[in-house]
Amino acid sequence: MQSILDSEIKFLPGVGPRRAELLGKELGIFTFRDMLYTFPFRYVDRSKFYSIREIDSEAAYIQLRGRVTRFDLTGAERKRRLVVDFTDGTGTVQLVFFQGIKWVADRLKKDGEYIVFGKPSLFNGTFNFVHPEIEPATEGASSLSGHLVGIYTSTEKLRNGGLSNKAFAKLEAALLEKVLPAVTETLPAYIVQSRHLCPLRDALLNIHFPQDARQLNRATERLKFEELFYLQLSLLRQKTVRMRSINGLIFEKIGPAFNGTYANLRFPLTGAQKRVLHEIRKDVLSGMQMNRLLQGDVGSGKTLVAILAAMMAIDNGYQACIMAPTEVLANQHYNGVFKYIEGTGVKAALLTGNTRAAERRAIHQGLEDGSIHLIFGTHALIEDDVCFKRLGLAVIDEQHRFGVEQRSRLWRKSRVWPHILVMTATPIPRTLAMTLYGDLDVSVLDEMPPGRKPVVTVHWTDHQLGKLYEFMRRQIAEGRQVFMVYPLIEESAKMDYKNLQDGYMTITEEFPAPKYVTAVVHGRQSAENKAFDMDLFAKGKAHILVATSVIEVGVDVPNASVMVIQSAERFGLSQLHQLRGRVGRGSEKSYCILMTGYKLSDESRKRIELMCQTNDGFQLAEADLKMRGPGDFEGTRQSGLAIDLKIANLAKDSPMLAQARSLAQSILDRDPQLSAPENALLQANLPARSEIEDFSKIS
Ligand code: ADP
Ligand code: MG
Numbered sequence: 001m002q003s004i005l006d007s008e009i010k011f012l013p014g015v016g017p018r019r020a021e022l023l024g025k026e027l028g029i030f031t032f033r034d035m036l037y038t039f040p041f042r043y044v045d046r047s048k049f050y051s052i053r054e055i056d057s058e059a060a061y062i063q064l065r066g067r068v069t070r071f072d073l074t075g076a077e078r079k080r081r082l083v084v085d086f087t088d089g090t091g092t093v094q095l096v097f098f099q100g101i102k103w104v105a106d107r108l109k110k111d112g113e114y115i116v117f118g119k120p121s122l123f124n125g126t127f128n129f130v131h132p133e134i135e136p137a138t139e140g141a142s143s144l145s146g147h148l149v150g151i152y153t154s155t156e157k158l159r160n161g162g163l164s165n166k167a168f169a170k171l172e173a174a175l176l177e178k179v180l181p182a183v184t185e186t187l188p189a190y191i192v193q194s195r196h197l198c199p200l201r202d203a204l205l206n207i208h209f210p211q212d213a214r215q216l217n218r219a220t221e222r223l224k225f226e227e228l229f230y231l232q233l234s235l236l237r238q239k240t241v242r243m244r245s246i247n248g249l250i251f252e253k254i255g256p257a258f259n260g261t262y263a264n265l266r267f268p269l270t271g272a273q274k275r276v277l278h279e280i281r282k283d284v285l286s287g288m289q290m291n292r293l294l295q296g297d298v299g300s301g302k303t304l305v306a307i308l309a310a311m312m313a314i315d316n317g318y319q320a321c322i323m324a325p326t327e328v329l330a331n332q333h334y335n336g337v338f339k340y341i342e343g344t345g346v347k348a349a350l351l352t353g354n355t356r357a358a359e360r361r362a363i364h365q366g367l368e369d370g371s372i373h374l375i376f377g378t379h380a381l382i383e384d385d386v387c388f389k390r391l392g393l394a395v396i397d398e399q400h401r402f403g404v405e406q407r408s409r410l411w412r413k414s415r416v417w418p419h420i421l422v423m424t425a426t427p428i429p430r431t432l433a434m435t436l437y438g439d440l441d442v443s444v445l446d447e448m449p450p451g452r453k454p455v456v457t458v459h460w461t462d463h464q465l466g467k468l469y470e471f472m473r474r475q476i477a478e479g480r481q482v483f484m485v486y487p488l489i490e491e492s493a494k495m496d497y498k499n500l501q502d503g504y505m506t507i508t509e510e511f512p513a514p515k516y517v518t519a520v521v522h523g524r525q526s527a528e529n530k531a532f533d534m535d536l537f538a539k540g541k542a543h544i545l546v547a548t549s550v551i552e553v554g555v556d557v558p559n560a561s562v563m564v565i566q567s568a569e570r571f572g573l574s575q576l577h578q579l580r581g582r583v584g585r586g587s588e589k590s591y592c593i594l595m596t597g598y599k600l601s602d603e604s605r606k607r608i609e610l611m612c613q614t615n616d617g618f619q620l621a622e623a624d625l626k627m628r629g630p631g632d633f634e635g636t637r638q639s640g641l642a643i644d645l646k647i648a649n650l651a652k653d654s655p656m657l658a659q660a661r662s663l664a665q666s667i668l669d670r671d672p673q674l675s676a677p678e679n680a681l682l683q684a685n686l687p688a689r690s691e692i693e694d695f696s697k698i699s
Contacts (some may be wrong), residue, residue, distance in 0.1 A: 004032060004182045005031065005032045005033035005176070005179060005182065006031055006033065007031060007032045008020065009029055009031055010036065010070075012035070012050075012171060012174065012175055012178070013341025014170070014171055014174060017163070018161070018288060019163065022157060022161045023163075025157075026155045026408070027064045027155075027158070030039065031627075033183050034174060035171070036172075036179060038153075038172075038646075039207050039208070039646060040148075040151050040152050040208065040371075041151060041205070042060075042061075042663075043148045043150055043210070043216065044060075044062070044119070044148070044149050045148060046063055046148070047147040049063050050333070051089075051090040052064060052066070052088050052090045052092065052093055054090075054408075055120050055127050059540075061117065061118060061119050062120065062296070063089060063115060063117045064088055064116045065095070065114075066087050066089070067087055067088070067111055067112065067113055067114075068085070068109065068111065068112055068114065068615060069085045069110070069111070069169050070084070070085040070088050071084055071093070071108070071110065072085075073101070073105070079112075080098075080101060080126075080290070081097060082101045082105060083095040083096055083097075084097075084104075084108065086116060089212060092126070092128070093120065093126065093127045093128065093216050094123075094126055094127070095337070096131070096136065097131060098130075098131070099131070099160055099172045101158075104134075108343075110135065113137035114137055114284070115134070116129060116133070116134050116472045117132055117133040117134070117135075118130070118132025119132075121630070133165065146217060147212070148210045148211075148213065150169060151165055152165055154166050154173075160606060169240070172207065172209075176204065176205055176209075179403040180205060183204060183395065184200075185199060185200060185681070186200055186685050187226060187229075187681065188679060188680075188682060189678075190678055191663070195225065196219070197225060197226075198218045198221075198222045200222070202218075202219065203218070203219040203222040203223050204219075205219075206218065207220065207647075208619045214518035218697070219223055220647065223647045224648040224656060225660060227386035227646060227648045228648050228656055228661075228685065230685065231645075231660075233667070233682065233686060234686055236661070236664050236668055237672075237674070237686070239291075240668055242289065243289070246288070246289045246417050247287065247417075248283075248284070248286060248287050248288040248289040248290065248419065248421060249284070249313075249316075249318065249392050249416060250284065250285060250287060250316075250418075251285070251312045251315070251316040251392065252285065252316065253273055253286040253315045253316050254312070255315035255316075256344055257314040257315045257344050257345070257346050257373075258308065258312055260345075261311050261340045261341055261346075262308070263302075264339065264340050264342055264344075269304075270301060270445075270447045270448070271433055271447055272444070272445045272446055273305055275443075276294060276305055276520050277305060279292070279307070279310070279311065279521075280292065280305075280421070280449050283441070284312055289420070289421075289685045290419035290421070291440045291441065292441045292442070292443055292577070293421050293424075293441045294306075294421060294422065294423045294424070294445065295424055295425075295428065295433070295442065295443070295444050295445070296423070296425065296444065297425060297445070297447060297581065297617040298425045298578060298580075298617070299449070299452065299579070299580070299581055300446075300447070301398070301448075301449055302423045302445060303333060305445070306395040306421060306423060307322075307337060307374075307395060308554055310322065310393055311346070314373045314374065317393065318366065318372070318418075319370065319372070319375070319388050319389065319390055320375075320391070320394070321375045321376075321391065321393075321394050321395065322375070322376050322377075322395040323373070323376075323377060323378070323379070323381050323382075323394070323395065323396050323397065324397045325378070325397065325398045326378065327352050327378055328534060328555060329397070330350060330376050330377050330378050331350065332511060332518075332555060332556060333531050334376040336556070345374050345525075346373050346374055347373050347374070348372070348374040348376065349363050349366060349376070349697075350375070350376045350377060351373045351377040351378075351380050351386070352377055352380050353378060353379075353380050354527045355585030361600055363375070364387070367387060367388050367389065368387050370389035379498070390553075393417065393418055393419045393420075394420055394421070394604050395423065396420075396423065397422060397423045397566060398423065398426075399550065411429070422670060425581065426578070426617075426621070428621060438627065448488065451587050452585070453589055453590065455580050455583055455584040455590045455591065455592045455615060456561075456589065457592040457593075457612045458591070458592075458593070458612050459568075459594045459596065459608050459609075460593055460594070461596055461598045461614055462595060462596070462597055463600065465597060468593060468595065469511075469645030470594070472562065472564070473589075474546070475562050476511075476516065476543045479559075480559065480588060480626050481537065481540065481542070481544070481561070481562075481564045482548045482563075483544075483545050483547065483560055483579075484544060484547070484564045484566065485548070485563070485566065486499055486503055486546070486547070486548055486549075487499075487549065487559035487566070487567050487571060488548035489522065495549075497522065498522075499547065503546060507544060511544060516543050516544065517542040517543055518543065518544040518588075519533035519537045519545045520546045520547065521533050521534055521537075521545060521546075521547040521548070523548060533545070537560075538557050540559055549579070554605030556581060556585060558585045560583055560585075560586075561584075561586065561590040561591065562583060562590070562591045562593065563583045563586045563590075563591070563592045564595060565579055565593070565595045567595035568596050568597065568599075568611075569597070569604035569607075569608065572607075573611070573620050573621075574620070574621065574624060576594070576607070577611070577620050578619050579592075580615075594608050594612070596608065610623050657663060667679065667682070674686070
């Protein structure tokens with residue numbers, strides 16, 4: 001149904017084609033609806049004035065009342081700027097203008113009283129306001145209604161294009177006047193009533209122009225709830241649809257594959273591993289397709305769970321595949337499996353980008369005729385000419401490294417839909433998991449195999465290299481091995497490789513052959529060289545492994561007890577944690593040394609401190625989510641799933657998320673098709689909101 005809300009934004013009076021382009025580019029606003037749903041990200045109480053002496057941070061927008069004492073026009077031509085000294089008797093700040101200088105200069109009078117509104121930034125010991133809003137003090141506190149003034153996201157380009165916060169708010173006001181009558185309620189009356197929500201129209205008006213804090217709270221509550229509710233409803237409905245439309249394979253038998261593997265284990269399973277295997281077992285007996293996310297910190301023993309699950313499939317005449325994100329990891333899984341499957345008659349194979357043509361053909365054949373039961377590999381597995389006879393279980397390790405599209409291709413490989421087990425060592429906070437994987441069931445391996453000791457984590461700066469080398473020498477003398485990791489960021493790959501090469505040179509000078517052996521692994525090596533050096537280290541023949549973050553996932557070298565991370569400030573929290581997980585696998589005390597420059601941004605320092613404080617991946621993930629917000633959260637980005645929440649915050653609104661989810665679930669339990677008359681609004685509003693529609697096909 002076409003509504004006025006779908007009108008292009010250029011048709012809003014005051015916008016026009018040029019500003020429309022700006023709004024689209026800078027804020028993603030293309031229609032009236034986009035504009036209506038672009039909310040202030042904070043509010044300022046404009047009945048309150050700051051005194052200049054009080055200003056102590058660069059963080060917030062504030063309002064001052066005072067006098068202009070001096071104008072200063074500097075620079076020539078394009079570099080011109082106007083600096084205005086402004087005082088309120090408690091101190092002086094500078095108002096700085098780079099644009100529209102003449103306009104400002106014409107309107108400001110020396111000694112005139114003004115109200116200034118803007119964001120302070122500290123520059124050369126003085127607080128500056130760049131392009132603040134400014135108006136004569138006589139005109140009162142604000143020309144817009146109410147004391148609470150919304151602050152919208154803004155950019156340099158918007159401000160230069162004449163869209164200051166004030167101008168933007170004016171457009172919102174004009175828009176509301178035009179469209180509010182056409183806005184219709186989007187939640188059924190029974191939900192609005194039972195949750196005491198305010199009507200949508202009021203919410204939209206008050207979120208932009210609240211009269212007071214109470215109104216604002218009501219509006220926020222209503223809009224957040226609606227957003228979270230529809231998100232959950234759409235995820236849960238996809239799950240319902242999937243469960244009804246796909247018949248799950250049933251793995252009833254427990255036979256020689258499972259029992260033989262189990263008997264080959266040289267250690268008891270952890271309680272958590274047993275619990276998760278029970279959960280999987282229940283899924284594969286249920287007659288419905290399993291879609292399970294297995295979360296477990298690095299080293300918690302996910303691989304073994306995957307292998308035992310694969311055996312359930314194999315015992316019932318199906319095949320299983322275990323897909324890893326890197327060649328190194330696929331190799332390691334494959335090499336590690338033989339000690340488990342010895343004597344069981346299970347035939348395993350490995351398929352990667354480097355598998356030679358003849359072998360590749362043989363493997364394709366084996367997968368097609370069913371003689372290969374268990375296949376390990378990289379995304380070579382999802383290449384088009386791979387076909388399974390009866391794929392029963394697909395396991396994806398380190399899920400976030402596979403793109404959405406790649407994952408979905410795997411399921412189409414077989415005539416039947418396999419059960420899906422997605423494994424990740426990037427712990428995702430519960431709230432986020434509920435949203436990202438709203439239609440998956442989640443299992444957690446929250447117990448480490450016995451004998452693990454927490455990794456001692458310290459932060460040293462580059463001034464302490466001498467200390468680092470000394471420490472490494474002592475560890476090596478005790479028979480330990482050392483990882484040394486360099487960042488690799490695509491945009492600066494060239495520099496990064498240079499740093500790694502330089503680092504390698506330095507290390508071989510500090511740790512000369514033949515006394516010391518140093519291996520090196522990075523993305524620019526041939527596969528053979530990489531495998532050779534990796535093997536050297538894995539077999540204990542090299543003391544030090546210099547590497548880029550390729551070793552991040554999975555590599556298991558129990559004798560390595562020291563992880564040195566160079567330029568640690570350039571890694572994200574979850575990456576740091578992953579890297580740290582490479583050590584602490586043996587029985588020896590292990591260390592993670594985070595090397596950084598002397599100067600650090602606040603955020604980097606916080607990350608490094610957190611790493612030094614805790615070994616708990618979930619705790620780190622929660623902290624990361626709080627620090628960066630879900631949009632930037634690594635798990636979110638890498639999952640390839642953009643969740644664009646306009647107002648709710650997954651980190652802060654988790655209680656409401658849980659309530660929204662349980663309401664959505666109870667509605668679907670009663671009315672799975674949303675066909676009851678009282679749910680007509682839900683049915684009508686759902687499709688427009690399911691940005692994540694494809695997800696059901698993926699997992
Ligand atoms: P993850 O993939 O979760 O990081 P892995 O599956 O690689 O962890 O397991 C890490 C190490 O722990 C492997 O060497 C594995 O053999 C070992 N392991 C797994 N389960 C157990 C257990 N129950 N008891 C002892 N060691 C275990
Ligand atoms: Mg693993």
